Amino acid sequence: MPEYRPSVDEYRQTLKLREEHIRESWVKAMEARIVRRELQDCYNTEGVNNIEVCYDLAQKYLAMIRDNKVKGYKVIDQE
Template sequence: MDDPSISELQERVKARDEHIRESWVHAMEARIVRTELTKCQRTEGVNHYENCKEWADRYLTLLAENRVKGYKHVDS
């Protein structure tokens, strides 16, 4: 069994950090959209179903696509 070299380990750590960073950026984007949706719903009152539809649709899309995932994928 060959041990990975230092440069291979550094590349692996760099790739892992980049993956985690991107995952959290997407999660924070969903949080910002949720905040804007909440503001819209509060200001629009009973009309929020019509006037905040774009925010709600975008939030649902982000929730489905941008889940925080770990770096390792374990096959079960």
Template structure:
């Protein structure tokens, strides 16, 4: 028979899972906030938004690279 994991190790695993999911949500929400600010900037600046909002657009693209919420389990299909 295999030994059951201890309560401390199970709690540590659950805490690590929660931390990973929480971190993913934080990154996703950061991207959402930057997207909303970019939309406001584009609406306010009109035709000049390409020049004025360029920094926000670059930041949004950078945040999009890892702004996906993933669970703690990775399943390869």
């Protein structure tokens, strides 16, 4: 059975796509970190009204930490 070996251009393209994927993943994670800081500032400045005032920001942060995790390039099935 012949072994498939990618060409140099295919390998470079794969590396480029991998770097872009990882970069985008880190950008999303850092956006979540910024929203967390804003939420902390909101809680600290609003005092007793923080639950009402910061609710939208808290919901946005919860959605971001659910979706914006740093993910690797390879996906391994664990069934």
